[in-house]
Every structure is written in structure tokens, then in C-alpha cells.
Amino acid sequence: MAMIRLETPTGLEMSVGEAMFTQRAIRRLDPNRAVSDHHIKLILDAGSKAPNGGNAQPARYLVIQDKEKIKSFGALYHEAWWAKRRDAYGWKGREDMPEGSPYRMAAQLADEMVNAPLVILAFSTGGRFEAMSVLPGIQNMLLAARALGIGSVLTTLHPEVMDRVYALFDVPQQMTFHHCLPFGYPRGRFGPTSRLPTAQTTFWETWGQVPPWAE
């Protein structure tokens, strides 16, 4: 039987362990360094390889590099981000944000989205499992970006801006919007994340029984 050679695309040689264990939300992006079309394709190719319900492949992506379009989109992203905080906490602006709030960096991204070198919007064509089928692809894209030294973060929008986002990019109404991902070379660093130990999030054989590594 002929062997199928499974090649690692050039640029994605970083071990999956290193990529997973150093991938974190990168919100501070270098506005002056573009992501090449070659790397954009690699990121999208990696996304396309992800699991999805019934292999129906409902995810669709819109790549935005045009500076003027990103400026217009960034203004809508800013409005959406604050609309989410208003709905959740009644905040109207930074003055309402408590000292040391974990949202500080996300608020900075809301300010800086206008300068992102690249934005990819993730949609789906609809159908069963559509949202669940989009997310694995996005995680693949984040990992591929990490391997290329490109930062990103998964973000969402708010219903208040959706009509204007669709109109800005001529998105057909039958597409369902899921996520917005800014990409760029980090102004900060990749590195470890802070997560609950798996011993606290996992049960073994019976709910409530700790896994062997917790004992």
C-alpha cells in the first residue's frame, strides 16, 4: 500500500506542545508590521484541518487587511466592546472600570483594533453544530499563528453593531457571524498562561473522585 506522506508546512515546525503551552491572548499588536499573505494562507489552511460536525465544513472567513476598512471595523469593535460591558456591568467608560479589572487589556484592544494589521472574521453557513464546528478551526488558527510568531485573540461582537458590520463588508444575511480575530506581531511576549490545575477540573471514573495525579 502506498504510504501517504504527511508534510508539515514550512513555518509550522514548532512542536504542538510548545505552541499549546505558550499560546496566550495577544492583544497588543505591532501596527507597523504586516502579516504576509503566505502566512495568512498557512493560518487558514491550519484552520481548515480542524474537526467539524459531519465534515460539513460550515466555517467561512473574511480576511481584512485594508487599513481604511480596519479603521471602520475598529470603530464598530470599540462600540461593541463597550456595549457588552454596559449590558454586563452598566459601565459606560473607563471611569466605571474598577481598579485592576481583568478587562483592562481587552479595553486596550478595543481602543487599538483600528490599528490591527490584519483582522479575520469567522462566519458559518448555518446548520447543525455550526458554532461548535467553527471553534476548533479557530483554535487551530491561533496555534498556527503562535507557531509563526504571530499573535491573536478570539473576540466577539455585540448585536448592536452587527447590521453595520455586515453592510461594511457586504456579508450575505444568511451567514452567521461567530468571532473576530485580530492578528499581528506581538508587542508583548508569548508565554505561559494561568489556568486551574487539571486536578481541580477533572474527575476520575466517578464524579467527585480526584484523578491519580491529585493524590
Ligand SMILES: Cc1cc2nc3c(=O)[nH]c(=O)nc-3n(C[C@H](O)[C@H](O)[C@H](O)COP(=O)(O)O)c2cc1C
Ligand atoms: C468565547 C470567547 C470569547 C472571548 N471574547 C473576548 C473579547 O471579546 N475580547 C478579548 O479581548 N478577549 C476575548 N477572549 C479571550 C479571553 O479573554 C482569553 O482567552 C482568556 O482571558 C485567557 O487569556 P490567556 O490565554 O492570555 O490566559 C475570548 C475568549 C473566548 C474563548
